[in-house]
Amino acid sequence: MPELPEVEGVVRALAPNIEGKSILEATLSETVCEAHRQGKQCIVKNMEPADFERKMRGMTVKKLSRRAKYIFFDLEKNNETFLMVNHLGMTGAWFIVQHENEILEEKFRNHIHAKFSLSTGELLIFSDIRRFGEFRLLGTIDEHPPLLQMAPEPFDDQxxxxxxxxxxxxxxxxxxxxxxxxxxxxxxxxxxxxxxxxxxxxxxxxxxxxxxxxxxxxxxxxxxxxxxxxxxxxxxxxxxxxxxxxxxxxxxxxxxxxxxxxxxxxxxxxxxxxxxxxxxxxxxxxxxxx
DNA sequence: TAGCGACACCGGTCGC
DNA sequence: TGCGACCGGTGTCGC
CATH class of the missing domain: 1.10.8.50 (Helicase, Ruva Protein; domain 3)
Known part of the structure; x- marks a missing residue:
């Protein structure tokens, strides 16, 4: 169950490995696509899976940061900026590998729901056993009002x-x-x-x-x-x-x-x-x- | 209209 | 051994 410290750890580990890199291809699992066909907002919120894949393609990761339990991906494509907000839900996990076989634990390997091929040839993988995780691709943060309601970071002065x-x-x-x-x-x-x-x-x-x-x-x-x-x-x-x-x-x-x-x-x-x-x-x- | 409670989303794990 | 109940972070819906 990732809380603030777990999410912070993910961001610190992920950031140096993906900042500055581009996403050549984004692929969502068949499970996610099928759930969307049934009208469920599985993992990808407020967007069709095909749209998400298409829009993520060609994005450059400018910066990775954490806000509360959310991971913020600052993205750029054709001089336009985007914000991809990710929540790990209960069981979300990120991996950077050459091949998905490198994910040793079967239960994570069996529940890969998003794959991003990076410009360096690596795979950035999001695995989520219970599918409580979420992706929201936004123009700016105010497109998702609950994010604006968040309390300040506990380490902030105020x-x-x-x-x-x-x-x-x-x-x-x-x-x-x-x-x-x-x-x-x-x-x-x-x-x-x-x-x-x-x-x-x-x-x-x-x-x-x-x-x-x-x-x-x-x-x-x-x-x-x-x-x-x-x-x-x-x-x-x-x-x-x-x-x-x-x-x-x-x-x-x-x-x-x-x-x-x-x-x-x-x-x-x-x-x-x-x-x-x-x-x-x-x-x-x-x-x-x- | 604002606020609040109920509920949905899942599969691993535990207990019977 | 097998099956049903339980658990939980967040958004949304309906009262």
Whole structure:
């Protein structure tokens, strides 16, 4: 499950390998094409697969960057600029190979949904087991309004004030804090794993209402979120199920997780509890988190 | 009209 | 061994 640190790792690995290169050919899988024929927006959103393939052909990758959990491809063709936005969904992964046989794990090899032949002869491959990933080819970012609603990057200077302000809004103040910090309009890139960890580190109960937490504790929580996210980036991400970097390697952050998926609290040895918040499993320590 | 909840999208994994 | 239930990030739809 890629969250901000995993996506950051993908971008850092991918960028030096594809920036400046051109896409000679783009091919989507038969699965994607067939799903579109059935009226589903499978992986490629708001565009017919054939259109996507045609438009991607001849694009030069000017720059690769991350925004929240999205990968932004700044593209150029015939002096016109485009933005290709990619989300990894639950199980998306990128590979750069000479041949798809180099993808060692069968489950990734069996679910290749987009292939881009690069000017260097390499193949840039997007594999996605559950097909929750997405591609949107845009002229500019405002063609997809939800992207404009995203909170600032957690490492930006204004992110803390933005978070504190949002917590006080009627829309959020009566919601469980875990639901609030996982909302991309409040904090960018904080998914279930890192939210669970940050709440544990800050000693905040996941179900506590956002409006019932002191400013000081909210600031502590925000710092904890930034810390787990940067630790995640340093460790190359968490590999909980299907996340792989572009070399097919797993990350190391899962070994640093103290609460996500744990049965016993590492601080006080109490049995952890879990509850469903906003439809997601939330693990916490009933003694350490209030 | 804005806001919110329900639902759709999938296949690996787990438990019965 | 086989089958059904479950899980989850995001957008969209309908109330």
């Amino acid at each position: 992110a803390l004030d933005y978070f504190l302000e949002k917590c006080g809004l009627p829309k959020y103040k009566n919601k469980p804090i875990k639901e609030v910090i996982m909302d991309g309009q409040v904090i960018s890139g904080c998914g279930n794993i890192y939210a669970t960890e940050a709440l544990f580190r800050a000693g905040v109960h996941p179900a506590r209402k956002a409006g019932r937490i002191s400013k000081k504790r909210k600031i502590d929580l925000f710092e904890a979120i930034k810390n787990v996210l940067s630790e995640g980036i340093e460790m190359g991400g968490s590999t909980i199920s299907d996340y792989r970097n572009i070399n097919g390697e797993a990350g190391g952050m899962q070994h640093r997780l103290k609460m996500y998926g744990k049965k016993v609290c590492p601080n006080c040895s109490a049995k952890t509890k879990s509850m469903i918040i906003a439809g997601r499993t939330s693990v916490y320590c009933p003694k350490c988190q209030h």
